[in-house]
Amino acid sequence: MAEALQQLILDTLDAQSSIKDSRALVLPGQKEPATSHEAQITILGALNSLLSREMIKYETREVFTHVLTAEGASIAKEGSHEARVWSALPVKGQGTPVTPQQLKKLVGDETAKVGQGRAFKNGWIGKEGDGFVKTTNTINDTTQLDLQEIESTGTLKTGEKVLADLRKRKLIIQKKGQWFTVSKGPEFSTSTAKPETDLTADMLTSGAWKTAKFKKYNFEAEGIPTNGGALHMLLKVREEIRNIFLEMGFAEMPTQSYVESGFWCFDALFVPQQHPARDLQDTFYISDPPHSLPPEPEYYKRVSTVHEHGAYGSTGYRAPWSHEESSKLLLRTHTTASSAHMLYKLAAKCRGEKIDGEDGDYTGTKTAVDSGDGFKPAKLFSIDRVFRNETMDATHLAEFHQVEGVVADRNVTLSDLIGFMRVFFKKMGIEKVRFKPAYNPYTEPSLEIFAFHPMLDKWVEVGNSGMFRPEMLEPMGFPKDVRVHGWGLSLERPTMIRYGINNIRTLVGHKVPIENVENSPAVRF
Numbered sequence: 131m132a133e134a135l136q137q138l139i140l141d142t143l144d145a146q147s148s149i150k151d152s153r154a155l156v157l158p159g160q161k162e163p164a165t166s167h168e169a170q171i172t173i174l175g176a177l178n179s180l181l182s183r184e185m186i187k188y189e190t191r192e193v194f195t196h197v198l199t200a201e202g203a204s205i206a207k208e209g210s211h212e213a214r215v216w217s218a219l220p221v222k223g224q225g226t227p228v229t230p231q232q233l234k235k236l237v238g239d240e241t242a243k244v245g246q247g248r249a250f251k252n253g254w255i256g257k258e259g260d261g262f263v264k265t266t267n268t269i270n271d272t273t274q275l276d277l278q279e280i281e282s283t284g285t286l287k288t289g290e291k292v293l294a295d296l297r298k299r300k301l302i303i304q305k306k307g308q309w310f311t312v313s314k315g316p317e318f319s320t321s322t323a324k325p326e327t328d329l330t331a332d333m334l335t336s337g338a339w340k341t342a343k344f345k346k347y348n349f350e351a352e353g354i355p356t357n358g359g360a361l362h363m364l365l366k367v368r369e370e371i372r373n374i375f376l377e378m379g380f381a382e383m384p385t386q387s388y389v390e391s392g393f394w395c396f397d398a399l400f401v402p403q404q405h406p407a408r409d410l411q412d413t414f415y416i417s418d419p420p421h422s423l424p425p426e427p428e429y430y431k432r433v434s435t436v437h438e439h440g441a442y443g444s445t446g447y448r449a450p451w452s453h454e455e456s457s458k459l460l461l462r463t464h465t466t467a468s469s470a471h472m473l474y475k476l477a478a479k480c481r482g483e484k485i486d487g488e489d490g491d492y493t494g495t496k497t498a499v500d501s502g503d504g505f506k507p508a509k510l511f512s513i514d515r516v517f518r519n520e521t522m523d524a525t526h527l528a529e530f531h532q533v534e535g536v537v538a539d540r541n542v543t544l545s546d547l548i549g550f551m552r553v554f555f556k557k558m559g560i561e562k563v564r565f566k567p568a569y570n571p572y573t574e575p576s577l578e579i580f581a582f583h584p585m586l587d588k589w590v591e592v593g594n595s596g597m598f599r600p601e602m603l604e605p606m607g608f609p610k611d612v613r614v615h616g617w618g619l620s621l622e623r624p625t626m627i628r629y630g631i632n633n634i635r636t637l638v639g640h641k642v643p644i645e646n647v648e649n650s651p652a653v654r655f
């Protein structure tokens with residue numbers, strides 16, 4: 131059938147040079163022109179096949195046709211309800227009038243009910259005594275005739291008004307159809323033989339290649355995408371931020387310890403033991419094993435003292451110290467816990483210690499000079515995962531990535547931090563930044579960083595920063611003039627802004643569309 135139809139189309143084109151209306155075609159094996167919706171679909175299939183071989187060109191025209199409903203089809207076959215009522219009655223004066231009850235038996239309840247009124251209205255029947263009789267000898271059942279016309283042509287010559295009425299009576303429904311005009315294509319021929327796609331050895335030996343028609347190469351074809359691996363958007367952004375840090379002379383901190391103790395996550399940072407961030411609703415605690423090994427005893431003593439009684443010029447929190455609270459194991463709530471480990475190691479020489487096998491140089495600047503008291507300036511960064519017991523929503527998950535930078539040097543000030551922030555965020559493509567005083571338990575002063583977002587046309591918070599408190603640095607053994615400033619931001623937020631993602635669950639988790647990962651371009655700040 132498909133072959134025969136294609137041949138028919140080609141032959142018709144050959145004879146007439148174009149097909150002005152595909153509805154005029156008489157399909158193979160049919161007698162009537164292909165006016166139906168289904169026939170046009172069949173024709174479309176054949177046209178597309180020929181089009182792909184450039185043998186023809188075609189244009190699609192839209193048309194609204196009508197098809198009969200089940201009731202419409204029954205009327206087209208057996209006449210309208212009113213005509214059926216009319217035929218069941220005797221001519222006036224020539225028989226016993228039919229009562230309404232009898233009529234129901236003769237034509238059925240439904241037909242009697244609907245047909246009676248219409249037949250009266252048309253003036254076809256009248257009342258005589260208790261019953262009905264014909265008032266005319268002949269009728270024209272236009273409804274039936276119209277429906278028959280629609281059935282065969284899809285429309286009515288008499289026009290839209292009648293069609294609208296029939297639609298209202300639910301006898302027909304409108305259908306969008308299409309038909310086509312067809313003309314010859316560049317490869318037109320009346321032969322439907324498929325062109326060869328390969329030159330074979332057989333064709334060479336038999337000489338068939340001389341006359342064979344070959345399919346043209348399609349140099350526009352895009353080819354099949356390779357099925358290689360792809361980096362997740364977060365990894366691309368992480369790489370980009372990591373490069374910014376590296377080109378600014380930072381060294382990456384090891385951050386592999388997801389589990390920390392309350393001591394390193396909070397106490398060492400001078401976060402009070404009663405701080406709400408340490409509650410169950412914010413922090414995930416480990417149940418097995420519940421407690422960590424004790425930290426180095428001297429350092430532990432200095433930290434607990436500065437909390438409980440104050441030291442280094444601080445009055446401390448003057449609240450009882452709980453070893454239980456300090457030794458609890460938890461999933462780290464910030465990578466500042468890792469920074470604390472590194473700063474503690476950085477101060478080892480200041481404390482007069484030596485660290486096994488290493489000289490305590492984590493500075494990222496191999497040229498940094500030890501000024502005699504064991505301190506070397508350092509610039510450190512990390513980008514890794516942290517965990518918080520958050521209620522999950524479109525922008526929050528219970529785990530996310532924190533980007534953190536820490537700079538330790540003598541006499542650095544808040545303006546160093548601000549200057550540094552400007553450079554760092556500029557490298558991330560954020561030109562306009564603003565700072566707002568804030569409170570963090572372990573930094574003083576602290577600054578929230580706001581950036582102007584041109585697409586959102588407003589200032590958005592992009593990070594948090596501050597100068598680490600002396601209560602944190604001095605117990606570690608840093609000389610008094612050593613200051614450390616640090617800042618942090620989430621990795622997810624710039625990634626979501628970068629890729630225009632507004633639900634974090636399409637960035638992280640099992641709902642991430644894999645094609646997003648494959649198709650997202652590398653980020654450039």
Ligand SMILES: *[C@@H]1O[C@H](CO)[C@@H](O)[C@H](O)[C@H]1NC(C)=O
Nearest residue numbers: 254266267268269270271272
């Ligand atoms: C029926 O239609 C025909 C043709 O339109 C017309 O000549 C005839 O008078 C009509 N009959 C009645 C009863 O309306």
Ligand SMILES: *[C@@H]1O[C@H](CO)[C@@H](O)[C@H](O)[C@H]1NC(C)=O
Nearest residue numbers: 410411412413414415519520
């Ligand atoms: C998380 O916090 C809720 C209260 O907000 C608490 O009921 C739940 O136990 C906490 N989950 C864990 C694992 O600590």
Ligand SMILES: *[C@@H]1O[C@H](CO)[C@@H](O)[C@H](O)[C@H]1NC(C)=O
Nearest residue numbers: 501539540541542610611612
């Ligand atoms: C830090 O400041 C103190 C006090 O102003 C000063 O004595 C010291 O030399 C400064 N250190 C450096 C490295 O500039």
